[in-house]
Amino acid sequence: MFNTKPIRKVAIIGTGVIGASWAAQFLAKGLDVVATDVAPDAEASLRRFVKAAWPALERLGLAPGASQSRLTFCRDLAAAVAGAHLVQENGPERLDFKQQLYKQLDELLHPDVIIASSSSGIKMSDIQSGAALHPERCVIGHPFNPPHLIPLVEVVGGTRTSEQTIQRAIAFYKSIGKKAIRLNKEMPGHVANRLQAALAREVYYLVAEDVLSAADVDDALSWGPGLRWGIMGNMLLNHLAGGAGGIEHAMHQLGGPMAAWWKTLGSPDMTPEFQRKLVDSVHAEVGARSIEALAAERDELLIGLIELRRRSEAVDPHKVAAT
Structure with missing residues (x-):
């Protein structure tokens, strides 16, 4: 019972x-x-x-x-x-x-x-x-x-x-x-961590390959797709990317190019040298800021975003129903 x-x-x-x-x-x-x-x-x-x-x-x-x-x-x-x-x-x-x-x-x-x-x-x-x-x-x-x-x-x-x-x-x-x-099926790392791991693999690869610094890759994420991800997930954003044609048009237009990009994504090895390069780049980004200061900045922005999303859900019954 x-x-x-x-x-x-x-x-x-x-x-x-x-x-x-x-x-x-x-x-x-x-x-x-x-x-x-x-x-x-x-x-x-x-x-x-x-x-x-x-x-x-x-x-x-x-x-x-x-x-x-x-x-x-x-x-x-x-x-x-x-x-x-x-x-x-x-x-x-x-x-x-x-x-x-x-x-x-x-x-x-x-x-x-x-x-x-x-x-x-x-x-x-x-x-x-x-x-x-x-x-x-x-x-x-x-x-x-x-x-x-x-x-x-x-x-x-x-x-x-x-x-x-x-x-x-x-x-x-x-x-x-x-x-x-x-989650309907068990997966090592569950889902959210797997999503993070997939993104982290490419982030680490780009930094290690000197495509850009840790600071610039963080800006690319937090001031680009990260802003959108704080509002909607990947699938809904793909639906919007298709314009009036929605997800169907997005898959037709973007599916091929995206599949081509997948073939060029990095698969780095976590060697000591590879890790040291990432660590040095992160410390250059952090500068004199402490862990406590960074955490406080993160939490303040998180609270603001949560408050904003709550206000949005309060006036949109579809968002409430979706939860």
Whole structure:
């Protein structure tokens, strides 16, 4: 029977960059959050992150009851997950680690509790082999960094994940304002990271081949297609590119030239020399700017874009329906 019990308490396993950002997101949506991590300074680091993220979350809108005081930290795994309705796992990207962790969680948790992994590329079919009792409640819920700002969550089950778990996970993520998409098939790296990887391959190739610098390729992306991608995806933009003829005309006119370009795309090897060239070009672009300053610039622009898109959706019912 499909479990419709609301998810009000979330356990966070792993409080690094992704886990801490998830914690901030869940707290902003009025949920109770219990976090656990074995790192010595994990609790202090987590609370600093949440405090720093809170002004942005306030600007985007807090849910009734949202409070940083609803965050609890517990080093003991069993105590941390006790009473949780969903577990968001953010452990190291190692299959052996995740399989052992899922074995522990499977034995600790009630069968109704969803175990969602933030894994950026490992297939759930491989992870859930560690959960012999109830593999059907294990699912990928992969966010995009930083999760407290970027709405995307990729949801995909493994071969033994139940349809009920997938639907419940999607409903939960949507209920907290995420743009949850369902992947019908498992793919290494899921979808968004594969798209990034395809683009990164050509970016790295162009820089390494001295076609242009890291600064110029970043400008080419962020001031060209990147501006459009912040509004619409590739397929809708292709539809617009066809003018009155739409996607049909775009495929007829642009399909051939694009296929010809594909044949010239680079396939670079990640040799130490290749990586050093990329690193040096990036540092030349960064200059004296700190990681913190760059992240602050990114977040401010992200918030502005999210606010703009929200206003657009508020006046366009077709966009709301599409979500």
